[in-house]
Amino acid sequence: MKPTAQWISLGLAAFFGAVMLVAFLIFPGFFPPMSPNWSAQHVADFYAHHATLIRTSMVIFNLCGLMLVPFFMVIVYQMKRMATPTQVLAYCYLSAAVSGFTLFAIADLMWLIAAFRPMRDPQLVMLLNDFAWIIFTAPVGAIVAQNICLAIAVRLDARPVPVFPKWVAPFSLLIAAAMVPACCGAIVHNGPLAWNGLVSFWLRIIAYGVYFAVMFVVLMKAIRREAAETA
Amino acid sequence: MSVAAPPIAASEDMPEADKRDLWFCWWVLPFFYSFFGLIFVLLTHVMPPPSPHKTDEQITAFFHAHGTTIQIGFAILMVVIGGSGILNGFVAYEMKRMSVTPVFAYTYIATLAVGAIPGCLMCAFSFLVASFRPDRDPHIVAMLYDVALLTFVGSLGCFAAQYLTLGIAILLDKNEIFPKWFAYVSFWNVITELLAAPVFVFKKGPFSWNGAISFWEGTVIFVIYLNCFILLLRKAVQDQRAGEVVQD
């Protein structure tokens, strides 16, 4: 089987990943991330003042977020190639990835709905804003489960030349560990664990970015090796 | 047509199969549901559900009284919910061992990957948002309360579809991965999902979201089902022999 589809998936991920990085940089709510301590009026004013940029960046998130799905499905496919006892972990990874992407799509819609009529009752704008930030920040379970499955699969891969190098196992566990504390973003109003804090926001986003970049290179090598093996 | 796996050969002298990944998945089950019980019963007071027959002020008071445990419980859920993905994959794998084409295995993953969001996480988000600022307008807090409990008890279709297709798959299967009676236990849950439909109408009585029929009877049946399922999955993993061909 030619690896064309896998290369296209990586290409899609690289292109749309770059577009999403731009959207991330222009979203006014991320630099600095909006504080959970703002009053309802402050939140509503923020949406009113920055409506255009919020809509632009979130529409981009909306369009491009799910374009990364093929990238994760390449990981699923490569997990199925591993000489693990069974292929169960690949299905687990697939199932968790679906839920994770759904949540991203919902969070993004909440921001867009809040920006749609910033003049509505500030209490309601703040409600939508709370939903957006909490759904964006807190549910880290999907990616944590994905990375645990990936780590175990890599660890159990009995091929003489493993599909993914063995260090991917501790690496993905480390990434998972970096994301776990973000679940507190749904509770805390201040400090590093708040949704705008160093741990819940910056550490989580950077960990995700590093994971994406590293897995990109790992996948490139795995696809090349697969092509060489089957040639 | 010929993709169905051959029936399991029952020879005793095969070496013990390597099942480390399957055992990992199985152990997620007791841990996941222990956390699930701890979170939903003890910490967040979603099970058994508080009454739908409350004024806005009483609902706000509920969040003032239980805000801290709700937040602790659902913050833990945000991480633990990942386990549901692992369980979906695990059950789907066992369903692929059946002599049935894997359409129902894929259906299982799909229905529950969808179901986790309205059926479980929407409730968590609404309670988290309500507890995040319990001083919001009481009308809004009361709406979040309804969103949480109606989505939690009233997400009928995702789970009914999953119970139905799991049961059909078990009845059709000739590899005896699960015993046939368990198919009927699965069908019981379809019926309880139907009887949870009136929760969208009633604010008290047996068909309200905390009612004797819509909540309690359904929950009792679900707990019976779940305990059987955990034990049967353990047996399914134990009984798998080395060299068994599982359809791709």
Add this chain to the structure above:
Amino acid sequence: MAAETAMSPSARRLPGDVNMWVFVLGDMVFFGAYFVIFMYYRTRQQDMFLLSQRHLSLASGVVNTLFLLASSWFVARAVQAVRDDMHERALRLVAAGGGFGVAFVALKIHEWYALAHHGFKLSTNDFFMFYFALTAIHVFHVLLGMFVLGFVGRELRRADLRRAWVVEAGATYWHMVDLIWVVLFAILYVMR
């Protein structure tokens, strides 16, 4: 189809199949619980329940009971016919049983429609809440029974199948549906 498994020896003792009995007995326990809950609410507001009961059509309840009893009788005869290896006859009897099932559902829908036309609905009062919910869940069982009888019919048409225990299991289920209706009829329409 060569992999057709023989039935396990333990399944021979009961008519049909022991797994179906798990479902039937479990289902009857659950319906038993619904009836207990119904009685609990009924004793607390007996006058209202009796008053509401008058709006139900006893005639259509009786006709529906006759429909299901006739249907059950045909299906029971079908089981006997299968045991005597008269598969053509069994198929006709199952079809007759299914026909009465369809008639039951049609009459039930008409009854709901007539009640709704007079303004009675699920939320009218506790009596109609139970009436609509319990009859609806029962009709769901009848519709499921149509699939079961259809499956039995397929079994009878194909010479390579015709397993007696499948027909018996289907009949077991169908008799349960009938039995539950008789109890429902008694407590909803008749009990004073």
